[in-house]
Amino acid sequence: MESLALLIAVEEGLAADDQKAANAAIGAGFAYGLAAIGPGIGIGYVVGKAIEAMARQPEAAGMVRTTMFLGIAFTEALALIGFVVFILLGL
Amino acid sequence: MLALDFPPINEVIRWKDLFPTFNKVALIACLAALIGSAIYILAARRDPMVAPKGARNLAETGVEFIEEQIVMQTMGREGLGWTPFLLTLFIFVYLCNLPGIIPILQMPATARMALPLFLALIVWITYNVVGFKHNGAGYLTGMLWPRNVPVAMRPLVGLIEFLSNIVLRPFSLAVRLFANMLAGHMLLVTFALLTNAMLFAETKQILLKPMSILPFFMLLFLTVFEVLVGFLQAYIFTILTGVYIGLAAHPEH
Secondary structure, three states, X not given: OHHHHHHHHHHHOOOHHHHHHHHHHHXXXXXXXXXXHHHHHHHHHHHHHHHHHHHHOHHHHHHHHHHHHHXXXXXXXXXXXXXXXXXXXXX | OOHHHOOOHHHHHOOOEEEOOEEHHHHHHHHHHHHHHHHHHHHHHOOOOXXXXXXHHHHHHHHHHHHHHHHHHHOOXXXXXXXXXXXXXXXXXHHHHHHHHOOOOOOOHHHOOHHHHHHHHHHHHHXXXXXXXXXXXXXXXXXHOOOOXXXXXXXXXXXXHXXXXXXXXXXXXXXXXXXXXXXXXXXXXXXXXXXXXXXXXXXXXXXXXXHOHHHHHHXXXXXXXXXXXXXXXXXXXXXXXXXXXHHHHOOOO
16 A cells, blocks of 8 residues: 555656656666567577587587587677666666 | 665665775775785795695696686687686686675675776787787688678678677677676675565564565575676686687687
């Protein structure tokens, strides 16, 4: 109830600056959420395939692991850029 | 109610100056450089003929790790000359990441953009110089147009390759390290604040205080996770440096 009352109070007396800040916060939330979708799928795919390769050929596990970390690093960069944008918009 | 008390980001990562132009992040970076050098200077003084122990043991493990896991995997035998450079990078980045979970320090120095950006610039200059040294002017054309690209596609491929090699590589190298460490730091801050707010909340709900054990366990778990992330990010930073140098020296592989 408290938060609801607060929400109503916020809705009524919102100055232009506050409105801008609120939009930035919403945009920041979307920026991070959307940026996490693709890399999430990508990293899952990379790791899944790497595990498959390691299970098929355990003697190649060391090489596969190195390549897997490289693949994760490249894929993850996109999500991290989203995170940075999230921080920048949140300021 | 609790979430509204979260401090703005500047309060979380900006530290007061210990004395002008020198704050805790700079202190941690200096300490990392000093401790890293100290370990290896101590190790180098030991007699190499006796079985290694103490600092020398640690140092040899580090060298072996870099040689076998990073240099041999990315550059092969001819890249072994790069071991000192990569080892320095690895130790420095790792020691800068580690204070994120050490009580009192509680801040990874790499969670501020200045340090990763500077390291990435060093790497960028290094691999470009290596490329020009090994291949001369052929480095540029080899970088822009991989073999067997049709002439009609050359403007497009050249633009993409130029952007990815010259602009995106150092940028993503810096941002990867920075954002990972900052995200870990923010997670720790969030759960520490949540535990604190639940434990000391002035409320009549009796269940709230015992419930603060949940975010506290999450905090413990994330601290363990950060140990792993700090190591992994140092490893990834170093191995990508190795890959970039290897590609610049021998673009055909």
